[in-house]
Amino acid sequence: MSRLRLPVTVVLIRDTFHEAIVRWVFWGTFALCTALILFFLFLLRIDVVEGAKATISLFGQKESKAMDVAKLVRQIHSAVAAFLYMMGMFLAVFASATLMPAALERGRVELLLSKPLRRWHILLARYSANLLLVMLNIGYLILGVWAVFGWKTGVWHASFLYAIPATAFMFAVLLAVVTLVAVFSESAALATMITFAMMVMSPILAQHKLMAKLLSSEWTRQVWRGFYHALPKFFDVGGINMDLVMGRAVSNWAPVWTSTAFGLVVLSAALFLFQKRDY
Amino acid sequence: MSETAAVETHDLTKVYRTLLRRRDVRAVEGVSLRVEAGSTFGLLGPNGAGKTTFVKMLLSAVRPTAGFARIFGVDCRRSQARRPVGYLPENHRLPGYMTGRGMLDYYAALSGMGARARRRRAAELLALVGLEKWGSTRLSRYSKGMLQRLGLAQAMMHSPRLLVLDEPSDGVDPVGRRQIREILRELEERGVTVFINSHLLAEVELFCREVAILHRGRVALVGKVKELTAGKGYRLVAAGVPERLEAELRARVAAAARRDGLLELQFPSREEANQALDLLRREGCEIESLTPTTSTLEDVFMRTVNV
Numbered sequence: 130m131s132r133l134r135l136p137v138t139v140v141l142i143r144d145t146f147h148e149a150i151v152r153w154v155f156w157g158t159f160a161l162c163t164a165l166i167l168f169f170l171f172l173l174r175i176d177v178v179e180g181a182k183a184t185i186s187l188f189g190q191k192e193s194k195a196m197d198v199a200k201l202v203r204q205i206h207s208a209v210a211a212f213l214y215m216m217g218m219f220l221a222v223f224a225s226a227t228l229m230p231a232a233l234e235r236g237r238v239e240l241l242l243s244k245p246l247r248r249w250h251i252l253l254a255r256y257s258a259n260l261l262l263v264m265l266n267i268g269y270l271i272l273g274v275w276a277v278f279g280w281k282t283g284v285w286h287a288s289f290l291y292a293i294p295a296t297a298f299m300f301a302v303l304l305a306v307v308t309l310v311a312v313f314s315e316s317a318a319l320a321t322m323i324t325f326a327m328m329v330m331s332p333i334l335a336q337h338k339l340m341a342k343l344l345s346s347e348w349t350r351q352v353w354r355g356f357y358h359a360l361p362k363f364f365d366v367g368g369i370n371m372d373l374v375m376g377r378a379v380s381n382w383a384p385v386w387t388s389t390a391f392g393l394v395v396l397s398a399a400l401f402l403f404q405k406r407d408y
Numbered sequence: 409m410s411e412t413a414a415v416e417t418h419d420l421t422k423v424y425r426t427l428l429r430r431r432d433v434r435a436v437e438g439v440s441l442r443v444e445a446g447s448t449f450g451l452l453g454p455n456g457a458g459k460t461t462f463v464k465m466l467l468s469a470v471r472p473t474a475g476f477a478r479i480f481g482v483d484c485r486r487s488q489a490r491r492p493v494g495y496l497p498e499n500h501r502l503p504g505y506m507t508g509r510g511m512l513d514y515y516a517a518l519s520g521m522g523a524r525a526r527r528r529r530a531a532e533l534l535a536l537v538g539l540e541k542w543g544s545t546r547l548s549r550y551s552k553g554m555l556q557r558l559g560l561a562q563a564m565m566h567s568p569r570l571l572v573l574d575e576p577s578d579g580v581d582p583v584g585r586r587q588i589r590e591i592l593r594e595l596e597e598r599g600v601t602v603f604i605n606s607h608l609l610a611e612v613e614l615f616c617r618e619v620a621i622l623h624r625g626r627v628a629l630v631g632k633v634k635e636l637t638a639g640k641g642y643r644l645v646a647a648g649v650p651e652r653l654e655a656e657l658r659a660r661v662a663a664a665a666r667r668d669g670l671l672e673l674q675f676p677s678r679e680e681a682n683q684a685l686d687l688l689r690r691e692g693c694e695i696e697s698l699t700p701t702t703s704t705l706e707d708v709f710m711r712t713v714n715v
Contacts, residue, residue: 140517144503151505236501240562242469243495243572244518245487407424407470 137246138254145228145258154224158266161220165209166273175201175281202284203375209274210292210374213267214299214367218328221263221300222307226321228259229304230311238408252403256308256396263304264297291373295366298385302361302392303328309399312406330356331363361388412481414570414601415443415466419475422461422625435461437625438475443603443618445480445569448596450616450633451605452705454713458625459605460498463574467495479570491520494568496559498575498605504548508539508558511547516565526565533561536591552579560588570601577608582658589615589665610663613637613674613705621712629712636708637701642681644673645696646688653691657684663704670696674704 149155175198232238232255241251271293279285303324310320334357344350365384372379418440424433436458443449453459464470466477466484482489502511512530521529534540537557547555556579563571571592577585592602592615606612612619613633620630629636649657649671658664661684663674675681681698688695 137518137520140514144514147510148503148505234501236497236499237503239464239467239469239497240495240500240502240515241518243467243490243493243497244515245489245491245520246518247487405471408464 138250138257141251141254142258142261145232145255146262148231149224149228149262152227154228155262155266158220158224158263159269162266162270162273165270166277169205169274169277175278198282199284199286202278202282203286203289205278206274206286206289206292207371207374209271210289210296210370211367213270213292214296214370217267217270217296218300218303218363219325221266222303222324222328223321225259225263225304225307226311226317226324229255229307230315230317230320233311233315235315235408242408248404249400252308252312252400256304259304259307260297260301263300264293267296267300268293286376288376289374292370295370295373299361299363299366299370299388302388302395303363305392305396305399306361309395309402312399312403327360328363330360331365334360335362335364358387359391361391412445413442413478414445414447415441415449415477415479415603416481417441417462417466417475417477420462420465420472420477421474422458422465422470423473434625436465436622439622439625439627440475441620441627441630443601445601446596446599447618448592448602448616449604450612450619451603451622452607452609452612452619452709453622453628455607457622459622460574462622463572463603463605466572467493492569494563494566494571496556496563496571496573496576498578500555500559502547502555502559502562504546506547507544508534508547508550509543511558512562512565515562519566521566529565529567530561533564537561538587553581553584556580557584557588560591564591564595568600570603571595572603572605574605575607576604577606577611585611586666593667609704609706609709610674614663614665614672619705621709623713629708633705637705640676640707641701641704642675642678642698643701644675644681644684644688644698646671646673647694647696649688649693650691653687653693657687660684674701676704 146155232241232251242248271290275285275289306324306327307320310316310323314320334353337354337357340353341350344353362384365381366388369379369382369385420436420439421434422436424435426432439458439462451459451462461470465472466479467490468484468487471485477484479489480492484490506514509530512533513526516526516529517523530543531540534543537560539554539558539561542550542554547558550558556576560573560576563573573592576588576592580588589611592604596602602615604612604616616633618630618632619636621628647670654664654666654671657671657673660680661673661675665672673681673684675684685695685698
């Protein structure tokens with residue numbers, strides 16, 4: 130069995146990639162990343178003045194004020210990282226929400242289950258393939274933008290590359306939610322809705338200190354705090370992502386640990402449920 | 409009787425529990441069956457009898473509530489038990505984005521076959537099921553009958569010792585059905601155990617040596633087809649029947665099959681058997697035998713499920 134495991138994992142991952150390519154999920158995200166890289170490559174022009182100052186022009190419209198090059202690049206890096214973290218995450222979740230339940234639909238999952246594979250192996254391979262797919266796109270975009278700016282300005286802020294693990298980490302947590310909902314309901318729509326709801330709720334729940342003052346009773350404050358601590362901290366991890374990209378020290382890593390715990394619990398629940406389900 | 413059965417179940421039970429347990433559904437109840445290695449076994453039953461649930465329990469797609477099932481002596485809950493099994497599910501959804509060859513390759517790889525063996529076997533099987541020209545076409549363009557034949561090829565890819573087919577003739581035209589039957593007959597000759605779950609009684613009667621009838625989740629009847637059908641009707645066996653006449657006769661009979669060059673025809677009445685006999689004589693065919701049968705499998709089935 131152990132001799133068989135590695136190739137079978139590769140076969141399952143390859144199939145997810147194949148499906149993503151044929152369903153245009155991969156090409157769609159790849160095209161968006163490429164468009165963004167090309168935008169910075171051709172349309173945004175940065176003229177470096179005396180090695181330290183720069184003027185910036187977009188579609189030929191020049192920003193007259195000369196700026197510090199390193200600061201300018203860092204600002205653009207952070208804007209790209211924020212855009213990727215917010216918009217890219219929505220797109221990635223949307224794409225994964227179609228890929229994840231597809232393998233579990235009736236008539237298809239029975240065939241998979243009839244093979245000499247363990248159930249957790251099938252689900253984890255699918256999860257890993259989805260994660261790998263998104264990581265490749267994130268890596269492509271971040272490295273592409275980093276290379277374009279490095280080449281144009283000579284400024285190579287390595288801290289920008291932190292956006293790759295930070296964004297991939299949060300996606301891994303949200304993908305666990307997609308996986309659990311997919312196993313439970315086999316519905317791409319429900320998986321998308323629940324995951325998006327968590328993303329949207331996160332900045333609201335993050336205001337727990339303010340809400341503690343506004344809420345009238347102690348139990349409602351406890352409920353609010355309970356939700357904040359239990360659910361993934363999309364908003365807070367986004368803040369950590371920005372700190373890392375901007376080269377600032379991270380003051381509180383707790384959102385990472387609690388989100389990791391949430392992701393592990395949810396993924397374990399998905400594996401447990403998949404193990405027990407009848408198809 | 410060999411020591412290790414291909415399939416062995418003991419008191420296999422499945423209860424689908426609903427929320428609050430107000431309306432539990434007992435899909436399969438205390439089913440004990442033994443399918444000998446190398447036999448052809450048909451599982452029959454009306455809709456909702458629990459046939460598909462039973463098959464899915466064998467393959468661990470459904471977890472038994474009680475009892476156990478073994479495949480070649482291995483507990484069916486272990487992944488190893490599924491290694492010698494080829495499965496064609498009912499209402500399967502083969503991934504439409506794959507090509508015929510790609511699909512065969514994918515599922516065979518999951519069964520642990522090596523790349524070179526997969527390539528060779530896929531070409532062989534595509535030819536066997538008459539889809540050699542469709543190997544590079546995406547499955548989304550296949551007809552239902554083609555998908556069914558490809559599904560059968562998928563089940564056979566890793567040369568399984570046990571073939572479990574859930575409604576294998578579903579959506580297949582008469583020519584395709586005959587082709588499937590001939591393929592299965594060949595597998596039987598090679599010692600492969602074939603387990604068919606079907607509601608097409610005539611098909612099962614023609615192909616399977618043994619049957620079990622499930623009714624309301626329980627085994628209502630189990631036995632050898634020959635013994636169960638030794639009743640009303642006529643079985644005519646002839647040799648040297650030309651294709652044109654065979655097609656004509658097949659349209660008139662309750663069931664027909666070709667075994668070892670002989671054509672077996674099952675007639676519900678003496679008049680129809682006599683008419684066929686005249687036709688065969690006129691064409692100069694040799695009559696091997698004409699035997700009265702007490703009943704067809706359909707009669708047995710109807711009596712068993714009290715319809």
